[in-house]
Amino acid sequence: MTTTYPRNLAALEEIVADTARQFAAFGIDDSLRDTVDLAIEELFVNMVKYNRGAAHDIALDIHPIDNGVEVSLTDFDVDRFDPSQPVTVDIDAPLAEREPRGLGLYLIHKMVDSIQYEYRNRQSRITITKRVEHADV
Amino acid sequence: MFDIQTNELGQVAVSGRLDAAQAERAQQFLDKVTGECVIDMNSLEYVSSAGLGVLLKTHKRLMTGGKGIRLINVRPHINDIFRYSGFDRLFSIELSSG
Numbered sequence: 650m651t652t653t654y655p656r657n658l659a660a661l662e663e664i665v666a667d668t669a670r671q672f673a674a675f676g677i678d679d680s681l682r683d684t685v686d687l688a689i690e691e692l693f694v695n696m697v698k699y700n701r702g703a704a705h706d707i708a709l710d711i712h713p714i715d716n717g718v719e720v721s722l723t724d725f726d727v728d729r730f731d732p733s734q735p736v737t738v739d740i741d742a743p744l745a746e747r748e749p750r751g752l753g754l755y756l757i758h759k760m761v762d763s764i765q766y767e768y769r770n771r772q773s774r775i776t777i778t779k780r781v782e783h784a785d786v
Numbered sequence: 787m788f789d790i791q792t793n794e795l796g797q798v799a800v801s802g803r804l805d806a807a808q809a810e811r812a813q814q815f816l817d818k819v820t821g822e823c824v825i826d827m828n829s830l831e832y833v834s835s836a837g838l839g840v841l842l843k844t845h846k847r848l849m850t851g852g853k854g855i856r857l858i859n860v861r862p863h864i865n866d867i868f869r870y871s872g873f874d875r876l877f878s879i880e881l882s883s884g
Contacts, residue, residue: 658807665803683832683863690834694806740872744846749839752871756835759870 653706656697661690668711675713678781684760685711685720688777691753692732696724703727717762717780724773732757732775733766790815793826797858801829804837812837816844821853828859828882838871845877856880 652667654660665686672679689709696707705725712719738755739746757764761777768774788802790812798819804812816823823844845855859882860868868874 661805661807686832687834687867690805690836694834694836738872740870741875742872744849744876747842747846747872747876749835749842752838753835756867756870 650712651708651710653708654693655706656700656703658694658697661693664689664693664709667709671711672718675711675718677711677713677718678716680781681718681779684779685718685777688757688761688779689720689722691757692722692775692777695730695732695753696722696727699730700724700727714778714780717778719776719778721774721776723775726771727773728771729768730773731766731768733764788812795824795826797824797826799826799829801831803832804830804840805832805834806836809836809840812840813843816840817847819844819848821848821851823848823853823855825855825857826859827857827861827864830861830864833864833867835871838867838873841873841877854878859883 650671654664668686668689669682672682693707703724703726708723710721732754736751736754736758738751757777761779763778765776766773788804788808790798790800793799841855848854856878858880860879861882865879865881868877868879
């Protein structure tokens with residue numbers, strides 16, 4: 650199901666509520682919510698911050714997959730920026746050298762199972778997947 | 787819904803979701819804190835990188851005076867975010883007992 654949101658941070662509350670509704674409607678495991686919420690927020694906020702001139706709303710798609718969920722965010726009239734590329738953050742750096750920059754994408758890469766990027770006709774589509782982790786028996 | 791206030795123990799109590807929409811409000815509150823800062827996270831449900839940025843900025847400021855932030859009653863899934871971010875190396879963190 651595709652929903653669209655205005656490009657401002659106030660939309661996050663509605664996104665979280667809609668995500669919860671779609672998880673319930675699709676029967677997606679609720680244990681994935683924190684990771685999915687974080688990934689959606691980090692990607693959405695990047696689109697809001699770095700593509701301020703665009704008029705089109707940002708589109709969000711949530712689909713159930715086997716044991717998990719696939720989420721895509723689509724931005725319009727945007728320059729190429731590929732968030733699927735590895736992000737380096739020195740988490741061992743001392744406090745004085747730590748900066749929050751890059752931490753959002755770094756967390757996404759740490760927490761989701763896959764991240765894909767498509768770019769054509771000045772549209773970017775970022776797709777992440779996350780599946781339930783089963784303990785080895 | 788996010789809230790931040792000083793509790794009866796003089797600690798900073800945060801609750802709800804500390805996301806990018808709430809980070810500025812949290813920063814404004816924490817900018818007024820001086821000395822050692824204990825943040826009770828028992829009711830914090832969610833934190834994103836925007837919230838981490840608020841904690842980092844405040845911790846840096848307070849550490850220049852030799853104090854800093856101590857995080858208490860941290861829920862396991864919030865602590866996971868701290869570990870992934872390397873914040874467990876920067877902050878004193880006490881997990882929630884519940």
